[in-house]
Amino acid sequence: MSKFSRRQVIGSLFATSMLFAAGSSFAQQQVLRVSAIPDEAPTELQRKFKPLGAYLEKKTGMKVEFTPVTDYAASVEGLINHKLDMVWFGGFTFVQAKVRSKDQIIPLVQREEDEKFKSVFITTSPSINKLEDLKGKTFTFGSESSTSGHLMPRYYLLAAKLNPDTDMKRIAFSGAHDATVAAVAGGKVDAGALNISVWEKLVSQNKVDTKQVRVFYTTPGYFDYNWSVRADMPAELRKKITDAFLALNANDPADKEILELQRATRFIPTKAENYKSIEGAAQNAGLLK
Template identity: 80%
Template sequence: MTRLYSLSGMKSLLATALAALSLSATGLVYAQQVLRVSAIPDEAPTELQRKFKPLGAYLEKKLNMKIEFTPVTDYAASVEGLINNKLDMVWFGGFTFVQANARSGGKVIPIVQREEDQKFESVFVTTNKSINKLEDLKGKNFTFGSESSTSGHLMPRFYLLAAHVNPDVDMKRIAFSGAHDATVAAVTGGKVDAGALNISVWEKLIAEGKVDPKVVRVFYTTPGYYDYNWSVRSDMNPVLRKKITDAFLALNKDNPQDKEILDLQRTTRFITTKAENYTSIESAARNAGLLR
């Protein structure tokens, strides 16, 4: 049987369809009610939580959704969490981003980084007066940070190899402290002769009076390289991804509340970034045999 509709009936049906379409589109954008966030454990868990708390509160207001920060046990867990859809956004080091991007088949997108991460540096520190250059590390006990750390392992190893110092062959013993602050503690406590860590944590420890630069000193600083970023999966709703990006870019150091967040993140502002910025990190990792 053919059913005929009046003009008013057709209008009613059209309005209903449009309303359903609108609700559907809204659902696509706002279906995700919780943003699951984490960060590589390059510092103590309590410090990571302290740094993220005001940023999380800021993002909740900007995105109008709950922000859930979940600490992870190691660098590998942050990679697996993102690519296996257990996390939505992660604070990666350059090398961890490269690992995540490789593991996911290119489905991880870096969205923002600190301005300082365009030219990040690692420092080599020691208490030993006989160590003044990288070559002096031959025959010594040395510690990196985490094995998957860009600034605590990959780039220090890269520059050691460039100075014809093979850590696995030329040093007496190498260790992995697991975090930048733990590296400084190992050097200060005399457990190792020297170690490498990222310059940001080093400067923070100096500023907080937690290390005496007259006792523990920097004897080598690497050239600059791209490092940390906030990354998401490529399947994140593009509207949400843009809102997150815009929220980071809107942080202004001239605003007292924003300045507190930026200071804790050890930056003056966030800028956009892209995967291509980390090709040199990928090359360094492959050359060092740390990425296959």
């Protein structure tokens, strides 16, 4: 082999090794950066994640850090821009991330409850008993990017031939499900819509007076939350994380605590195709940009 050709080979090998190193940087990192859409207070999200984070550390062999984000959009951008590695998305935020990344976001698991998730409409007004009664009233959604707090409630309002932007007196966005309950209970708005899971949790914790605030409409079921990662996450790590979630067993006391904090009976595999109807609803409502 000539000296010149040997240099070429060495250069080629060096370039290849640099590309490989760049491509395998994910596998070499020691920290799994996790976040969640801020659909509840930051302190509550941290509390819910703490035992799950410790569990994932044992199962993956990596340090797991929970990083709160300021809003729903930040969770999408954080995952796409490699600032986060795994995010708890709602159905709509998953669709936004999938579209923004050109299908480079993969949903791994969802709670069994997320196969048929629901939203509830609440009020303190005795004159509001069906969706059509919201005409001319004040109303609050949760976050603009929330599936259960905005997208699906809007979808069912439109199906009832009620356009919230033109048929209601005023609409607002509370930013979170618990904030929606507070706004309705405090008389800031006539009614609001939120995630059924948060509603049931607040009721069970006696944080809402059901003699004052009541549910007057519950939506049909739809696919919602999931844990998502980027497609560049090594398959081996994806499998470790997926297997860890699927292994959670309510008969084990430690696992039961994790599942209860996640408001889950168990986790099951999911796939992008499950969220086609969410994507369609977002497009029909003009919310997918």
